[in-house]
Amino acid sequence: xFPSVMELWEQAILPYNLPFTLLLGLVVxxxxxxxxxxxxxxxxxxxxDGVGNDAGGDLGDVPAAMLRxxxxxxxxxxxxxxxxxxxxxxCSITLNYYFNPGQSWLLAGGxxxxxxxxxxxxxxxxxxxxxxxxxxxxEAENVAPVIGGVGIVRSIEMDSKYGQVEVERPGGATAxxxxxxxxxxxxxxxxxxxxxxxxxxxxxxxxxxxxxxVPPID
Numbered sequence: 473x474f475p476s477v478m479e480l481w482e483q484a485i486l487p488y489n490l491p492f493t494l495l496l497g498l499v500v501x502x503x504x505x506x507x508x509x510x511x512x513x514x515x516x517x518x519x520x521d522g523v524g525n526d527a528g529g530d531l532g533d534v535p536a537a538m539l540r541x542x543x544x545x546x547x548x549x550x551x552x553x554x555x556x557x558x559x560x561x562x563c564s565i566t567l568n569y570y571f572n573p574g575q576s577w578l579l580a581g582g583x584x585x586x587x588x589x590x591x592x593x594x595x596x597x598x599x600x601x602x603x604x605x606x607x608x609x610x611e612a613e614n615v616a617p618v619i620g621g622v623g624i625v626r627s628i629e630m631d632s633k634y635g636q637v638e639v640e641r642p643g644g645a646t647a648x649x650x651x652x653x654x655x656x657x658x659x660x661x662x663x664x665x666x667x668x669x670x671x672x673x674x675x676x677x678x679x680x681x682x683x684x685x686v687p688p689i690d
């Protein structure tokens with residue numbers, strides 16, 4: 473029998489489940505901000521170059537190997553962490569609800585390890601179908617350079633520090649680029665057309681400038 477909403481809430485705020493509940497809350501806030509365009513999906517991504525290869529990459533051999541298990545490096549790290557946290561929350565609450573009615577800290581500690589193992593397996597299973605999709609999207613992004621192209625601002629606002637631009641590529645593919653305006657440029661709102669000027673390869677940020685809106689045809 474599944475717990476009721478009240479029982480679920482009581483389980484969620486137990487001391488040994490509360491850290492997962494707080495992390496899940498942060499995940500929800502992050503994705504709400506992402507949908508609003510305030511942050512980017514890859515804003516928390518580490519440098520995972522080499523994770524899919526024999527080299528360990530910038531994060532070192534052991535962390536890189538652990539990340540490979542859950543397809544990080546192939547799938548955006550924020551997506552992987554979101555699924556992993558959700559699965560750990562579900563596993564921890566389920567195990568403690570059914571098998572730890574006495575709220576034993578010893579059992580809860582053992583279930584913490586088990587929840588992590590089960591969450592890793594579930595995350596691997598859930599992200600595996602995304603790997604070929606992410607590869608295709610990556611290939612689409614590399615089809616042609618976007619320097620000199622035109623895109624549309626998709627973040628709530630773009631300024632000299634942050635913004636996201638959607639650019640159409642050949643074959644109907646689209647790319648969401650992290651971009652910024654020049655230091656002296658005025659911020660522009662979502663929907664503003666911008667021209668892609670250059671790419672800072674050290675940061676992966678594109679420099680853009682706003683274009684005047686196209687007047688409607690009478």
